[in-house]
Amino acid sequence: MADSRSSVQSPCAACKLLRRRCVIDCIFAPYFPADQTLMFSSVHKIFGASNVSKMLQELPENKRWDAVRSLVYEANARIEDPVYGCVGVIFLLQQEVVRLQTQLMQAQAEIMRLQVQGWKPGMITSGIRKLDNFHEEPGNTCFTKEVIHQSIDTASGVDMLFR
Amino acid sequence: MADSRSSVQSPCAACKLLRRRCVIDCIFAPYFPADQTLMFSSVHKIFGASNVSKMLQELPENKRWDAVRSLVYEANARIEDPVYGCVGVIFLLQQEVVRLQTQLMQAQAEIMRLQVQGWKPGMITSGIRKLDNFHEEPGNTCFTKEVIHQSIDTASGVDMLFR
Structure with a gap:
């Protein structure tokens, strides 16, 4: 019978x-099967x-597996x-x-104002418009490399990350 | 005169x-000064x-520097x-x-309802209470290792990360 150091097929x-x-108890084998060379080459490179x-x-x-x-x-x-790697995403x-x-907080303040003052036409319209715009803004969950760099540059470098 | 391969003091x-x-054009020298051994040992270890x-x-x-x-x-x-490393934070x-x-969105709906229906006592109170609780919940920006693991475990493993 093959011992644990024998190579696998x-x-x-x-x-x-x-x-x-590739030995039978190879630490990588369960997580990087033969057809996942690209996956392994990424972690090896970094x-x-x-x-x-x-x-x-x-x-x-x-x-x-999670690791x-x-x-x-x-x-x-x-x-x-x-x-920036995934620190840019953070x-x-x-x-x-x-x-x-x-x-x-703005929405909360708007609701509070309504509760206190009651409904007056025109008073809330601007708040509603502001909140509606949120859903139209692009890139809320998917960030491209360009967006990350542009955003970090705007915020005066990576210093913002480590406050 | 010393050339670029000479060692520095x-x-x-x-x-x-x-x-x-340590040569004069050492790639690490500008970013890891002599008193930052802990900083270097971390990146070296990982x-x-x-x-x-x-x-x-x-x-x-x-x-x-940013890198x-x-x-x-x-x-x-x-x-x-x-x-999970910093992927847990993400x-x-x-x-x-x-x-x-x-x-x-809940707050937005609340404001819309107010705009349509006008102010009626008791109608908004539950919404206000829900929004108020947000500020009392702990750990909104600072995540401990325990919180991350507990949260990821609750979400049935790291699969959630890669959807």
């Missing part, structure tokens, strides 16, 4: 890319195979945007949260 | 940690010095949360955006 994507023998292997080994098995998927997401974000989402909180 | 944090000679060096070399000089800071942020997030911020959008 079809090497995983990692071993294929690294041109090494984190390095050795670091990914170490990170996975330090985690319990039931957490490794692999978040590493792949992070690596792809860094390849797509070599300056920055834009933080801006979006602040913007929505402000709009919500 | 005080090695940068990277060369100190890697125990190598990305590897060689990968960081490659990433910086591929960028124009005026973008390298270093986003890499340090990302590395620290991964050290703090080895399963997930929570996305949830927060959806929550705020929902609340905003």
Whole structure:
């Protein structure tokens, strides 16, 4: 019977890319099957195979799938945007949260005013128009590289991220 | 006169940690001064010095500072949360955006109803109460590791991140 160091028939994507023998207990094999070379090459390019292997080994098995998927997401974000990576997405989402909180407070104030003053024609129209515009604004959840860079540049660099 | 390969008097944090000679045009020196060994050790642990060096070399000089800071942020997030890293923060911020959008739409509907129906005592009170609660909910912008894991577990794993 083959021991745990024996090579398997079809090497995983990692071993294929690294041109090494894929052993039965290969740390990468469960998460990077043979047809996922692109997925492995992304994490290898950004984190390095050795670091990914170490990170996975330090985690319990039931957490490794989630770790692999978040590493792949992070690596792809860094390849797509070599300056900010997925930190650029965090920055834009933080801006979006602040913007929505402000709009919500405005709406809350509008409701309060109605409660206190009652309905008077024309008084609310401007508030409604402001809130309606929100749904017409582009890019609320999907951020392109250009939008991120433009937005971070506008905010005087990456300093905004680390306040 | 010393050429660009000569070693400098005080090695940068990277060369100190890697125990190598720090040359005058060292790629790390401008961003990891001698007293920032912890900052360098984080990015080295997660990305590897060689990968960081490659990433910086591929960028124009005026973008390298931002890249270093986003890499340090990302590395620290991964050290703090080895399963999700800063992808966990993205997930929570996305949830927060959806929550705020929902609340905003509710508020918008409330204002519309007032505009159409006019003020009737008791009709708006429940809406106001709901909106008031928003400001009392904890952790809107600062997410702990526990909150992220609990939240991702509740949402049936990391699948939610990649829809």
